[in-house]
Amino acid sequence: MKTTQLNEVHRAAGAKLVDFAGWEMPLHYGSQLEEHRTVRTDAGMFDTSHMLAIDVQGEDAREFLIYAFANNIERLADTGKALYSCMLAEDGGVIDDLIVYFLGDEFYRVIVNAGTADGDLAWLEALRVKKGAEVTLNPRRDLAMIAVQGPNAREKTFTALPELRAYAADIGVFFGVQVGDTFVARTGYTGEDGFELLVPGNTAASVWNKLAAAGVRPCGLGSRDTLRLEAGMNLYGQDMDVKVTPLESGLAWTVDLKSPRDFVGKAALASKPATRHSVGLVLPPKGGVLRAHMVVHTPAGDGEITSGTFSPTLDRSIALARVPVAVKVGDTVQVAIRDKKVDAKVVKPPFARNGKALV
Amino acid sequence: MNIPDNLLFAASHEWAKVESDGSVTVGISDFAQEQLGELVFLEVPEVGRELAVAESCAVVESVKAASDVYAPISGKVIAANTELLDNLGQVNTDPYGAWLFKLQPANKDDLKALMTADKYKASFA
Structure with a gap:
């Protein structure tokens, strides 16, 4: 089984570890229900390093992703702004759901699911070749990801990592900013305020321990699942997959069928009403x-x-x-x-x- | 893992306690609650129901999954712990106090087929 950079930390904390999409991940650290309530009332953190950041860079990056994603990244005008989107097959089936950050005119960062990451990369690479796009696809397995979530998440993050405050205190919802070697995004999968932090893998344990010392409770994938379901968010592989379209999955709001732009799966979605x-x-x-x-x-x-x-x-x-x-x-x-x-x-x-x- | 000496156990991880009046109290073992995780729901059998050995008669549901509870012996349900639904955490923290139902045994020989605490302990070795 694959392990994240935080595996030893989870073991030391007494986590119950389970196989999730081929990764050994914490299910809970004692009480899934208490972890859930802590995120709704205070602050909890999740190791989400099994997910993959893919940096898409190059002069055709924008055109390439306009075509590759069902939501329209033309809507990303401000640097750091993020967008939730599906990536579709030609028949409209959902290959994956993802968040894409606009980091520069020729630089987008895409966060995809763990179980689909390898397939996503292969799909994007095939699409790149087919379109002859001038882009590089760089999977960032060197980065670890920690989601800090809850009403007190941001404040406790600044207590743990004071160097972030000056740059990340004012970022809006669904924005990300690079602060030194830490990428700070005001996103999450719980329905609470908070950050998702991307940090170099070799600093992940140190960041995690600082957050824990600031009173952020370690939480497992069990509570992550109940939190996201309460928040009405889909889980890939369960609420949608390659056999269904976003229109059948509560994701019509993420599909742009009105603009003239073409994207993979558009013709199929337009031709068959759900x-x-x-x-x-x-x-x-x-x-x-x-x-x-x-x-x-x-x-x-x-x-x-x-x-x-x-x-x-x-x-x-x-x-x-x-x-x-x-x-x-x-x-x-x-x-x-x-x-x-x-x-x-x-x-x-x-x-x-x-x-x-x-x- | 806590396995009290005064109880009998089924292979499906229910415990059975023979009371002084001859009735048998049933719950799930410490191992069973540990495997299930935190309980969020349960169903107990109706009083008066006649159960056969190994008949599915109650359900315990955790954050993870639903699991059937089987009658360790045959008999008639003479009491069901409906109050446990308001105190589900007790199944996790005190599995041998959190009884699910009581049976009037139909056949005392059924008890002989259950494991003693020692035998149940040995089944994990």
């Missing part, structure tokens, strides 16, 4: 737990839960489900849980953000 869409489901308190792959019965036909969990913030179960487009917010549907059919309410995600329940 018959299913992604919605949120909520159970009553103590109503059981929704899980991925459970069947959702609706008058318009069956659907399926793509991610389900117990929500610590709402104290009930929540899920994302792919259902026929006729199913609307406010409807009641039935979910098959073992031998029972349980009523679930259809809602519009997010379920919780910034410490508050939203449904």
Whole structure:
């Protein structure tokens, strides 16, 4: 199994380690539920070094990514601004979802998922060759990534790493800035404020320990998953993959079909309207737990839960489900849980953000 | 791992305690709760239900997954701990105090098929 630069630190902290996409990663450090609540109320940190930063540089970088990504990077006018996007196959299937940072006229940084990283690189390289684009694709495995999240995350980051404050205190949401050898981005995957830090791998342990000393709680991928689901964010491989389009995955807002620009997958998306869409489901308190792959019965036909969990913030179960487009917010549907059919309410995600329940 | 000497155990990691009145109290073992992780939901059987040996009769759900609980012996459910749903953490912190249900055994010989604490300990060796 692959390990991140922080593996020894996790072991020393007593983390329960699991295989995630071929990487040995912390699931939790004792209590997933407490880690979750700490991020909603204070500050927690996640080792996300299994994800990959790919630097795309060269005179054609902009044109190349305009064509490669479903969201339109032409919208990135200010240096440091980030954009969430899908990268699609020709048939509109989602190869990966990613965040791209605009770092200069010929310099973009793309953060992709761990399990898809090698495939993404191969796909982008093939696209580069096909387009004859003057770009280099540089996978930054030398960098470690730490996500510090929660209402107190930014302040505690500055306590731990005071040299960042002067440069990163005023950056807006979804912006990144390079400060010395640390890339600081005001992004995350929890529905809370905070930073994602990219640091040289050999300093990762030192940065992690400074953050811990400043009162940032180490959190595992278990709470990362419940936090992102409460925040209504998709997980690649679960809520979408290469077999479905972004329009069927709650990501229509990230696909730009209006502008004249062409991009990979555009023709396919434009030619086949979605018959299913992604919605949120909520159970009553103590109503059981929704899980991925459970069947959702609706008058318009069956659907399926793509991610389900117990929500610590709402104290009930929540899920994302792919259902026929006729199913609307406010409807009641039935979910098959073992031998029972349980009523679930259809809602519009997010379920919780910034410490508050939203449904 | 905590394995009290006064309990019997099923291979599916339920514990059974023979009470002085002959009834049998059932829960899940320390090993089982450790494997599951923090509990977020459970279902206990209805009082009056007749259970066969190894019949699926309760569900414990953690942050990770749902897991069936099986009847360690045959018998009739004479009590179910419905209050545990408001105190799920007890299953993790005190698995031998957090009982799920009580049975009136249908066949005392069923108990002989369960493991003693020593045998259960040895099963992890």
